[in-house]
Amino acid sequence: MIILDATSFIGKGLHRECYIHPDDSNQCVKVVVHGDLSESKREQKYYKFLQKKNIRWDIVPRFHGLVETDKGSGAVFDLIRDFNGEVSKTLEYYLSSEQLDKKEIPGICEAIATFKRELHSQAIITMTLSPKNIMYKKTAGNEGCLVLIDNIGNSDFIPVCTYITYLAKKKIARKLLRFEQTVLKMCAHNKALQKGLKT
Ligand SMILES: Nc1ncnc2c1ncn2[C@@H]1O[C@H](COP(=O)(O)OP(=O)(O)OP(=O)(O)O)[C@@H](O)[C@H]1O
Ligand SMILES: [Mg+2]
Structure with missing residues (x-):
């Protein structure tokens, strides 16, 4: 034990x-x-x-x-750690930060775009996709990638989507649309970050 x-x-x-x-x-x-x-x-x-x-x-x-x-x-x-050995922080931490360094913005936007693409292409099913359940793992000074640490899997009573990739991807696309809205809302105070996410 x-x-x-x-x-x-x-x-x-x-x-x-x-x-x-x-x-x-x-x-x-x-x-x-x-x-x-x-x-x-x-x-x-x-x-x-x-x-x-x-x-x-x-x-x-x-x-x-x-x-x-x-x-x-x-x-x-x-355990998700940054390049410097520190335990990574959640995406929520970065999106809601009032003092986010402007230099962080391109790395975060890039990480979100890559994550969305990979979740869909690898057909990994999730329940609600929430920034508090995603870590931003810094891989260098102002770069990083996202890692989903919670709410993974299918909570449907009959989880048939899991086994049919076409249906899984449709489900994931719907979750990603809601996730995009959540992300934009969470950084509403940071116009530069919002702009970066929309382009
Ligand atoms: N693999 C990991 N690497 C680093 N930190 C982690 C990892 N997994 C969890 N954490 C940290 O621990 C916290 C709690 O973990 P987790 O989200 O799994 O708990 P939970 O109770 O299932 O959450 P929820 O309220 O969303 O159901 C996370 O918000 C994160 O800060
Ligand atoms: Mg959690």
């Missing part, structure tokens, strides 16, 4: 807490703190599908299985 202590805490959402793995600083462990394990089970099932499909793991972190922790069952994933 591994111990998850406060010093390795990274962040939390509504259901899970995320910690740096005590045995591997490039992995993280997620434990459920609110609700049951049904969402995690659905996520793991979809991850099995992605593993079989042999996707590139550039826009989604790898899943490394389950581990027992002092906070219950933990799901192990790649």
